[in-house]
Amino acid sequence: MLTPVRLEVWGDPIAHSLSPVLHTAAYRALGLDWEYDRRQVSAEAFAATLDGPGSHLRGLSLTMPLKDVAFRAADVLDRRATLTGAVNTFVPEGRRGYNTDVGGIVRSVRQAGIDGVETARIVGAGATARSALVALAELGARDVDVASRRPGPVVQLAELGASLDVRVTATPLDAATFAPVPLTLATLPGGVALDPAVAGRLAAAGGFLSDAVYGHWPTELARAWEALGAPAQDGLGMLLHQALLQVRVFVAGDPDRPLPGEDDVLAAMRHALA
Known part of the structure; x- marks a missing residue:
């Protein structure tokens, strides 16, 4: 047998x-x-x-x-x-x-009709942010802003970015304004509390939202995007493709x-x- x-x-x-x-x-x-x-x-x-x-x-x-x-x-x-x-x-x-995970992000974003970007934003600087940064490099990004509560992990992301020829900058998550980007990759864990005002400012400047979360949907970020009528997708596409x-x-x-x-x-x- x-x-x-x-x-x-x-x-x-x-x-x-x-x-x-x-x-x-x-x-x-x-x-x-x-x-x-x-x-x-x-x-x-x-x-x-x-x-x-x-x-x-x-x-x-x-x-x-x-x-x-x-x-x-x-x-x-x-x-x-x-x-x-x-x-x-x-x-x-x-x-x-x-x-x-990297390929899952790339394929999911392309499935949404985005074949490439020059600039983008990552929300969060945890472990998933590393995969998000490599995925953005594969999508052609050369400037990536990281919105994070803690500056320390962004330093490590900047070192990774340098190896990929991607310039990584840091913006505090509670910043008054954010530079406009065509694509935002959200890597915050599901259930993380986020000030709706912060989410709104990110949405106003964030272009298309691809959120890694699928179990706690909609996230506060997704609600902010929806309030503006801006396009957003949950993490099921990434999960499927990875x-x-x-x-x-x-x-x-x-x-x-x-x-x-x-x-x-x-x-x-x-x-x-x-």
Whole structure:
């Protein structure tokens, strides 16, 4: 009897994850009888779990707080993971780590009709902001403003930007005004309290909003964009496209190699979300 191919998503917490829905739909569309489950794993338990049952899995999707520890555990990294210091896709065989969040952002923004920008803004300076900055560089941005409560993390983003030939500037989140940009990437965690007045000032200067949040929708930022009649999208598009790139990794070993019948696979994943 053949041992079933198994994959999992790990994180802490993990009950909210939509990855099992997305991946199961993809493998069914591909005609693969693969099993995809979720497991609650803390950062402290990651190494021991990986060396235990995790080593028998074909692949792992990783959410917070495991992206940094997975980066340190990987022996081989793709360029996006190397740049961001974060791994959300892990292949135990060969201990290969990838960051598909960057590609998920790029594909989601392009799906909204934005093929490229020269300037943009990131709201928040946490871990997701690193992926957002690399994504903006891939979209052609050369000047990125970061609106953040804390200046320290922006210094690190500026160093990353310099390696990408992107000038990163900092604006306090409570600034009286913001310079106009055609695209805003919001990376604040869901449920974070934001002064509606601050959200309104960001919306007035922010162009199109692509928010990483999908579970706590609409966010305060989304409400501000809606009040102005400005376009905004939640994080489901990013989630969908980063998952598709993960499926590419788990099936073909390469996030840049399209799947057979990929349009149908993507449609099945999108339908599963709905």
